[in-house]
Amino acid sequence: MTRRPVAIALVLAVLALLAFDLATSAPLNPYNAPPPIALGSGQASTGAHCGDLPGG
16 A cells, blocks of 8 residues: 555544544533632642542
8 A cells, every 4th residue: 555545544534533523422511621720729639640649
């Protein structure tokens, strides 16, 4: 195979995956999202490596 058919197949696969994701996903709710920076808000960090700090 040459590069052109492989590149076309890859682009088509990415577009198909994007179309499938957009068709099956619920729209994002910006009011339900956690704050990007929660310094001093009193909210505990969850769901990331910073939420798994070693305790004493």
